Amino acid sequence: xxxxxxxxxxxxxxxxxxxxxxxxxxxxxxxxxxxxxxxxxxxxxxxxxxxxxxxxxxxxxxxxxxxxxxxxxxxxxxxxxxxxxxxxxxxxxxxxxxxxxxxxxxxxxxxxx
Amino acid sequence: xxxxxxxxxxxxxxxxxxxxxxxxxxxxxxxxxxxxxxxxxxxxxxxxxxxxxxxxxxxxxxxxxxxxxxxxxxxxxxxxxxxxxxxxxxxxxxxxxxxxxxxxxxxxxxxx
Numbered sequence: 001x002x003x004x005x006x007x008x009x010x011x012x013x014x015x016x017x018x019x020x021x022x023x024x025x026x027x028x029x030x031x032x033x034x035x036x037x038x039x040x041x042x043x044x045x046x047x048x049x050x051x052x053x054x055x056x057x058x059x060x061x062x063x064x065x066x067x068x069x070x071x072x073x074x075x076x077x078x079x080x081x082x083x084x085x086x087x088x089x090x091x092x093x094x095x096x097x098x099x100x101x102x103x104x105x106x107x108x109x110x111x112x113x
Numbered sequence: 114x115x116x117x118x119x120x121x122x123x124x125x126x127x128x129x130x131x132x133x134x135x136x137x138x139x140x141x142x143x144x145x146x147x148x149x150x151x152x153x154x155x156x157x158x159x160x161x162x163x164x165x166x167x168x169x170x171x172x173x174x175x176x177x178x179x180x181x182x183x184x185x186x187x188x189x190x191x192x193x194x195x196x197x198x199x200x201x202x203x204x205x206x207x208x209x210x211x212x213x214x215x216x217x218x219x220x221x222x223x224x225x
Contacts, residue, residue, distance in 0.1 A: 042218050046213050049213060099208070105153065
């Protein structure tokens with residue numbers, strides 16, 4: 001049972017344009033959401049997070065939007081840069097007492113010059 | 114702050130052998146997590162420590178797997194009698210109480 005879903009396995013964007021990565025979840029007990037970026041042969045790198053009490057969080061070029069009624073979140077990257085090319089994972093926590101992260105399957109972003 | 118470190122980065126072993134991985138968390142982080150990632154999947158939770166106490170284990174963690182965190186510092190993950198299905202990236206993460214988890218570079222295990 002996939003509680004966190006990233007339905008787009010890949011996304012291609014031109015440099016300078018906006019990248020939008022989507023994530024859906026099914027567990028209404030989740031109350032904290034994170035995005036991680038992963039390069040090959042490396043561990044996930046934390047990008048940005050959002051608590052369920054907010055609907056938007058911004059950090060530089062990265063903005064995460066949360067729609068609790070739709071159980072949907074998205075990551076916007078503006079402007080996209082070639083160095084952003086990586087696999088992006090959405091993760092959620094909150095249905096346990098110890099912040100176990102439940103990950104989606106990832107979206108591979110390719111930003112071309 | 115040097116981040117989470119893991120050793121070794123790569124391990125190739127033959128089926129039936131035992132392997133041990135080490136994770137050094139960010140200093141002052143009291144929570145430590147192990148995850149496993151296979152090709153095409155996101156990381157999956159294996160086990161969790163708060164200080165030296167192992168408080169949760171996933172059903173993915175069969176009795177061939179054991180993890181320790183002596184003195185609440187570094188942690189080890191041992192796999193006994195490895196099987197080809199154990200081939201994966203083993204990731205360690207740490208956090209200070211309920212907060213963002215920071216991951217290490219992982220240990221890539223290949224079981225021949």
